[in-house]
Amino acid sequence: MSPVLAGVLQMLALIAALALAYRPLGDYMAKVYSSDKHLRVEKWIYKGIGANPNAQMRWPAYLRGVLAFSAVSVLFLYVLQRVQGSLPGSLGFRSIDPDQAFNTAASFVTNTNWQSYYGEQAMGHVVQTGGLAVQNFVSASVGIAVAVALVRGFSRSRTGELGNFWSDLVRGTVRILLPISVIAAIVLVACGAIQNFSGIHSVGQFMGGAQQWNGGAVASQEAIKEAGTNGGGYFNANSAHPFENPGPFSNLFEIFLILLIPFALTRTFGRMVGSLRQGYAILATMVTIWIGFTALLMWTEFAHHGPAFQIAGGAMEGKETRFGVGGSSIFAVATTLTSTGAVDSFHSSFTGLGGGITLLSMQLGEIAPGGTGSGLYGILIMAIIAVFIAGLMVGRTPEYLGKKIGTRQIKFAACYILITPALALVFTAAAMALPTPGHSMTNSGAHGFSEILYAYTSGANNNGSAFAGLNADTQWFNTTIGIVMLLGRFLPMVFVLALAGSLAEQKPIPATAGTLRTEKPLFTGLLVGAILIITGLTYFPALALGPLAEGLAS
Numbered sequence: 001m002s003p004v005l006a007g008v009l010q011m012l013a014l015i016a017a018l019a020l021a022y023r024p025l026g027d028y029m030a031k032v033y034s035s036d037k038h039l040r041v042e043k044w045i046y047k048g049i050g051a052n053p054n055a056q057m058r059w060p061a062y063l064r065g066v067l068a069f070s071a072v073s074v075l076f077l078y079v080l081q082r083v084q085g086s087l088p089g090s091l092g093f094r095s096i097d098p099d100q101a102f103n104t105a106a107s108f109v110t111n112t113n114w115q116s117y118y119g120e121q122a123m124g125h126v127v128q129t130g131g132l133a134v135q136n137f138v139s140a141s142v143g144i145a146v147a148v149a150l151v152r153g154f155s156r157s158r159t160g161e162l163g164n165f166w167s168d169l170v171r172g173t174v175r176i177l178l179p180i181s182v183i184a185a186i187v188l189v190a191c192g193a194i195q196n197f198s199g200i201h202s203v204g205q206f207m208g209g210a211q212q213w214n215g216g217a218v219a220s221q222e223a224i225k226e227a228g229t230n231g232g233g234y235f236n237a238n239s240a241h242p243f244e245n246p247g248p249f250s251n252l253f254e255i256f257l258i259l260l261i262p263f264a265l266t267r268t269f270g271r272m273v274g275s276l277r278q279g280y281a282i283l284a285t286m287v288t289i290w291i292g293f294t295a296l297l298m299w300t301e302f303a304h305h306g307p308a309f310q311i312a313g314g315a316m317e318g319k320e321t322r323f324g325v326g327g328s329s330i331f332a333v334a335t336t337l338t339s340t341g342a343v344d345s346f347h348s349s350f351t352g353l354g355g356g357i358t359l360l361s362m363q364l365g366e367i368a369p370g371g372t373g374s375g376l377y378g379i380l381i382m383a384i385i386a387v388f389i390a391g392l393m394v395g396r397t398p399e400y401l402g403k404k405i406g407t408r409q410i411k412f413a414a415c416y417i418l419i420t421p422a423l424a425l426v427f428t429a430a431a432m433a434l435p436t437p438g439h440s441m442t443n444s445g446a447h448g449f450s451e452i453l454y455a456y457t458s459g460a461n462n463n464g465s466a467f468a469g470l471n472a473d474t475q476w477f478n479t480t481i482g483i484v485m486l487l488g489r490f491l492p493m494v495f496v497l498a499l500a501g502s503l504a505e506q507k508p509i510p511a512t513a514g515t516l517r518t519e520k521p522l523f524t525g526l527l528v529g530a531i532l533i534i535t536g537l538t539y540f541p542a543l544a545l546g547p548l549a550e551g552l553a554s
Contacts, residue, residue, distance in 0.1 A: 007298055007326020010252055011291075014330065017256050018263055025260065026267020026279075032175045033148045033168065034272065042170050053167035058160045059501030062149055065165035066142060066493060070109050073135060074486075077105040080131045081123075090124035091200055091214055103478040108135035110489035111143055111371060113225070113232030113341055113464040114481060116473040120214055120235045125197050132232060133221045137181075140228030141172035143339075143373030146493050147265065148272075150377045153500030154401045155273045160505045162497070176261070177228055184223035184257055191253070192246030193219040218243055226257035229371040231341030231464040239331070239344040240320050251327050251344055255334045262286075262338055262369035265376045273401055277519035282379055284524045289368035289531070290337055293361055298329040300354040318349025318468075329354075336361035339371030341464025348451070348469040355467070356547025359454055362461045363539045364531060365420065371462065377496050379527075383518070384413045384499075386530040390516050390523075399515060402508040412499040419491050421538045423460040423484050428453045428542070431480070440471040446553070450546035455481060460488035 038046070038053055046053050057065065080087075081096035081104060096104065100116060107114040108131075117123070123132070145168035152162050189195050198215030218234045222244050225231060231238075239245040239254060263286065270279020301315045302325055319328040328345040335342050336358045347358045361368075367379040384400055388410055391398030398405040431437040431452050441448040447469070454467040459481040466472065472481065517523065 003324050003326060004298075004302055006324060007302075007329065010248075010326055011294065011330060014252060014255060014259075018259055021260060022264055022267055022283075025264040027271060029144075029176060029261075029264065029268040030271035032171050033163075033268070038167075039174065042167075042174055045170050045174075046166065049166065051164075051166035053164050053170070055164055056159075056161040057164055059149075059162055059497040062162050062165045063494060063497045065169075066146065066497075067490060069138075069165075069169065070142065070490065073109045073138065074105045077108060077131050077135060078102060080127055081105065084124055084127050087124065087126045089126045089197070093122055093124050096122065099475045099478040100473065103482040104132075106482040106485045107464065108132050108230075108232060109139055110462050110485045111139040111228070111230060111339055111374070112459060112462040112485045112489070113230045114459055114466070114472075114485065115232055115236075115464070116478055116481075118236040119233060120216075125216060128221065128234060129217050133217070133224065136221065136224040136228050136230040136232070137173050137177050138169065140177055140224070140230065140372040141169050143371055144172045144176070144261075144265070145169050145373065146496055147373035147376040148268075150380060150496055150500040150503075151269050151272045153503035154403060156504045157506060157508050160501050162500050162504060177224060180227050180257075180260070181220065181223040184227055184253075185220040187253060188219040188222055188250060191250040192242070193222055193250065194243045195219040213243075222254070223257070225342060226254045226340065227261060227372075229258060229262065229338045229340040229375075231335065231339075233342060239342045240346075245344055247322055248327060251323050251331065254342070254344075255331050258334045258338055258340050258342070259290075259369060261372050262375040265373070266369075269376060269380075275401075275519065278401065281519045281524050281527075282376075282383065284521070285379065285527045285531075286367070286369040286375075288524070288528055289364070290333065293337060293357060293368070294330055294333045297333050297350075297354055297357045298326060300351050300357065301325045301329050315349075315351050315354070318346035320344060332358050333361060335465060336463060337364070337366060337368045337370070339366045339374055339462045339464070341458065343465050343468075346468040347454070347465065348447075348467040352446075352547055352549075352551030352553070355450060355454075356543060356551060358465075359450065359457060359547055360535070360539070360543065362457050362463050362465075363421070363424075363543075364535050365417070366461050366463060367531070374462065378492075379531075381413050381416050381496070381499075382531050382534075383527055384409065385417065385534070386523070386527045387516060387518065388413075389530060390526060394514075394516075396514055396516075399509055400518060402511070403503045403506050404509055408502055409499055412495045412502070416492050416495040416499075417534065419495075420460045420488055423488050424453070424457045425539075425542060427456045427460075427480055427484055431456070431476070434476075437474075437476050440474055440477060442469045442471070446546050446549040450550065453542055453546050456484055459484040462489050 081101040085095040149162040266283040270276040451470040
């Protein structure tokens with residue numbers, strides 16, 4: 001079987017699996033967030049944290065819950081790392097330095113999971129399971145909660161109430177993420193991923209010295225790492241490591257986990273707003289971009305010229321032979337079009353244009369299908385922008401899902417789409433202008449610039465993947481990327497929740513003959529075009545200096 005055919009068959013199998021899971025999971029999540037009943041274990045949690053799950057919140061109160069919970073999480077994870085050397089199960093590792101502890105705490109709480117450390121050489125079992133794995137669950141649940149709050153803004157009227165943050169947080173963790181992760185962990189163990197609490201042991205001689213490995217609860221953390229679109233690996237090689245990702249089937253299964261919840265949330269959206277067709281329109285937009293980018297990346301990696309590439313069946317540098325170009329390309333697009341950041345190959349080793357595609361995937365805002373929750377509220381913001389553009393074209397007041405999109409709503413949406421590129425580009429410019437950050441670059445020229453641009457784009461979009469050619473474990477990068485991750489996560493949430501509150505206060509507008517039909521293919525095409533044009537206009541100058549210059553020169 002040719003490598004190209006193998007890649008196409010993997011893509012078809014993945015689409016089939018996602019299609020089978022789409023309806024039941026989407027409907028189930030809609031029921032979870034629409035129910036007024038609480039499980040017994042949930043009642044215990046509410047009692048423990050002193051929360052009233054039945055109290056409805058307006059958007060400022062909902063936002064305060066998000067920020068308060070996240071602030072406590074950052075502080076807890078920071079302290080846990082700083083005292084690691086005194087904890088049992090530390091495997092003899094010392095406590096983490098302040099700048100790296102801040103960076104890691106910000107990373108995992110913001111669902112970014114950027115790692116400037118070697119996991120198997122820095123973090124013991126307590127920090128891995130009691131700190132990082134816990135944040136994998138709750139940070140993903142926070143994202144879903146904010147998305148559900150925005151959906152309620154569309155579905156409710158004359159109220160301004162968006163639900164209860166604490167109830168949404170707990171339900172997302174207990175009823176959705178935990179069951180999926182348990183099943184996924186069992187599958188990964190069956191595939192060969194390790195799951196233990198063993199210490200460090202030698203496995204033989206390697207280049208004149210003893211090679212050492214430590215075990216860990218890898219399969220359970222790998223499951224939520226992918227299902228929650230987190231991305232932080234137990235080992236530095238991430239999903240290229242055989243302990244995390246043993247073979248081709250586990251590779252495809254992990255891609256399935258990455259895409260599962262973000263795609264299914266479009267069904268949840270359609271169910272909660274009372275129009276499944278609206279969910280299908282959003283889904284079609286996501287799928288169009290995802291398939292298009294995957295096909296484009298596979299083409300750049302398979303068709304690269306040169307006898308070495310032809311013999312290998314494609315550009316195999318930096319890729320695992322057990323996955324090949326097809327599996328690596330599918331994984332790379334899935335992880336950068338979502339906020340996952342996990343890697344089974346090194347994006348720095350992709351062809352010039354191939355690396356640019358992974359970079360552009362993040363710059364779209366990771367909305368196809370995006371992260372758990374963040375992908376849905378991100379693409380709904382873009383839908384509002386597209387409706388506004390359509391309204392300007394035909395001279396009508398824009399409406400979406402029966403809600404008027406006025407000056408206030410557009411201001412919130414505009415602020416949302418400007419925050420992330422501003423963070424990525426401003427900090428990239430600062431790093432390139434100052435002398436010290438440049439010392440971390442292992443490459444010069446266009447590729448070196450791409451390393452810096454990729455790092456801040458990854459942090460601002462809460463992705464977490466790296467170009468694998470940048471030494472980011474410095475005080476400058478640990479501090480600035482940590483700040484970028486926090487601002488890139490929580491500033492957009494401010495505008496999402498403010499927008500949700502303004503929508504929920506409105507009275508629904510009945511559809512007329514002049515209303516734009518946002519469930520039709522025409523709107524899907526408009527939305528895809530708006531996403532690509534806005535992103536292109538924003539990032540093209542930076543891309544021209546990096547991956548485009550490198551790709552055209554090769």
